[in-house]
Amino acid sequence: MDVSRARPRARTRRLALPLAAAVCAAALTAGCSADSGASTTPERTTAQAAAPRAANELEDDYQAVIKDVLPSVVQIDASESLGSGVVYDDRGHIVTNAHVVGDERAFRVTAATGGQPVEARLVAAYPEQDLAVIRLESVPDGLKPARFGDSTAVEMGKIVLAMGSPLGLSGSVTQGIVSATGRTVSEGLTGGGTGATIGNMVQTSAAINPGNSGGALVDLDGQVVGIPTLAATDPAMGGGSAPGIGFAIPASMVKTVADQIIKDGKVTDSGRAALDITGRTVLDDAYEPAGVAVVEAEEGGAAADAGLRAGDVITRLADDDITTITSLAESLADRSPGDVVSVTYVRGTETRKAEVTLGEM
Known part of the structure; x- marks a missing residue:
């Protein structure tokens, strides 16, 4: 599954359908008492009345959250x-995605309220x-x-609920x-992407479209639980969005970085594990990805301290097969600095293993 950013300025506007809450109510079958013949119609009436009440309560919850949180959501316009x-x-600080600000x-x-x-x-x-x-040059009242x-x-x-400016709306x-x-999830470099590999993301069925990036994913308590960042794409659909699959950076990481x-x-403290190497994907004789070659092992870094050096090809980290630089980044994203992991690598024709204490990105 490929993943694309929900970022570029929309040239064509599409109006979304109004928000609706789907409520499923169980139907009760009317019947007669064996000894009295009395109808259960009053019970049906009670059950039928409960469904609209439940729908109204959920709508009230949605509307209360929107009223509470939407004033804290903004649209960010850059030149590109x-x-x-x-x-x-x-103090006027706004958190968003690095791919939204780009190089500007x-x-x-x-x-969002005007x-x-x-x-x-x-x-x-922090593209990683x-x-x-960003910070407002003047802080408006309220x-x-x-x-x-x-x-x-x-x-x-x-x-x-996902709140933002999809397609400029x-x-x-x-x-x-x-x-x-x-x-x-790994983000591509094409189209201005950061190429980041981000761990511990929240997957949601709430629609995330271009322009939603950097907005708010909130729960019904009105708390931001994530920053919508990526929408999945389906190669079978020509790279079009895969409906109902989006990803948000968890609030805990947002707070740590911000x-x-x-x-x-x-x-100053990323909390992200690293091998402290510069690497590149290598191919086997069938031109298939077969590992990550160490181009440079930083002196005093995690890999160098464990004995790895330039020219070694990493093929496994702990229980994860490593075939590309992306797969290595994804494996590291699930770990923390200081973790000790087994790294399998090839030097010349010999396969070796080393216990590596991971560094910090």
């Missing part, structure tokens, strides 16, 4: 792109996790920071559920 962002604090440093930011655009400047981007922070939740408590089946909302957690950027102007 359009995306979304989330108000992070009352100045932006125009508009609240109003005049405000100029903003880049604080820093596809996150960035700026409302979003509340970021505990993404470790997010479970499959949780109802979520500012202030749009879609709904779905958390359909999986703990996904590791707090460091705001405090230090950069990420």
